[in-house]
Amino acid sequence: MNVVVLISGGGTNLQALIDGQLDGSLNIDIKSVISNKADAFGLERASRANIQTDVLDHKAFDSRESFDQSLIKIIDQYQPELVVLAGFMRILTPEFTRHYLGRMINIHPSLLPKYQGLHTHKRAIEAGDKEHGCSVHFVTEELDGGPTALQAVVPIQEGDTPEMLAQRVLTQEHIIFPRTVQLFSEGRLRMENNDCLLDGEVLPTEGLQIRSFDQE
Incomplete structure (x- = not known):
């Protein structure tokens, strides 16, 4: 499956x-890694793996719309079956999200629909939550609002700082993100009528949930 990562x-x-991709556990071919920042270390990761890289500086454009239109042109050169947002810190225009609807996923560091946007770990701790985590979801026009495919739940421990919690959540991101990509590549996961379907069955709002309380 051809993939482009932003x-x-x-x-x-x-x-x-x-x-x-390298160990064969994912049946994907990452055609390009695209960044809006030339100094993003992820570009070095891609180069080390002999993966094509592209840089499109958003500061060179006078509007989100013009940036997104240029980004679409670059992405579509690679004919991806899936576009993956892996820490792409841009708010996307409706035109862009509609263009890739049903074939673009994002990972977000909270148990959506809780804590859309930024500073999720701090917000979860301040709210007195017992659990936190991360979500992989299909991208729609609503920021962090598309249907959720997978979630990983981690406990919030006494004395946790946002940094400590973020690190434990990140460990789980590295597990559920590839798993979601693989399910999509196998044709088992899809978006339909703003729902997530796994093996033809509509998933609940929280998606397929994995609990990781072994970290306590």
Whole structure:
């Protein structure tokens, strides 16, 4: 399955996908890693794996619309069956999300629909939550609002700082992100009528949930 990955930073989730491609656990061919920042370390990860990289600096455009239109042109050169947002820190225009509807996924560090947007770990701790985690979801026009495919749940421990919690959540991201990509590549996971379907069955709002309380 042809895949294009969009990043803005370090690319640890990208690395999980690259590792899966290299060891054969993922039936994917990452055609390009695209970043809106030329200094994103994820580009170095891609280059080390002999994967094509592209940079499109959003600061060179006068609007989100013009940036997204140029981004579409680059992505579509690779004819991807799936577009993966792996820490791509851009709010996408409706035109862009509609263009890839049903074939673009994102990973978000919260148990959606809780804590859309930024600073999710801090917000979960301050709210007194007992659980936190991460979600992989299909991308729609609503920010972090598309149907959820997989979630990993981790406990919030006494004395947790946002940084400590973030690290445990990130470990789970590296597990459920490749798993979601593989389910999609196998034709088992799809989006239909704003629902997530796994093996033809509509998933609940939280998607397929994996609990990781072995970390306590």
